[in-house]
Amino acid sequence: MSAWSWAIVATAAFLMLSVAVSFVLAAILGHIGREVSELLEKPDLWATAPLTREEIQAQQEAPTERAVPDRVGAHESYR
Numbered sequence: 001m002s003a004w005s006w007a008i009v010a011t012a013a014f015l016m017l018s019v020a021v022s023f024v025l026a027a028i029l030g031h032i033g034r035e036v037s038e039l040l041e042k043p044d045l046w047a048t049a050p051l052t053r054e055e056i057q058a059q060q061e062a063p064t065e066r067a068v069p070d071r072v073g074a075h076e077s078y079r
Helices: 003-041 052-061
Strands: none
16 A cells, blocks of 8 residues: 555544544533533432531530439439
8 A cells, every 4th residue: 555545544543533532522521411400400409408417516516414323422413
């Protein structure tokens, strides 16, 4: 084959590869766009979810009950 034939084959291969990569990239970006669109259309799913961090902090800050001994002569701090 002549040099021009190799140049044409290489150019065609490069164009086919770039088209294939473009389709893959378009599919990935389309998937990301659909996911973001769902989040924006349905704000109730994430906006009304309970805040678990605040629930955990409230449970940790709640005072714990201490058991009071029922014996005679117990120290005053236990009553």
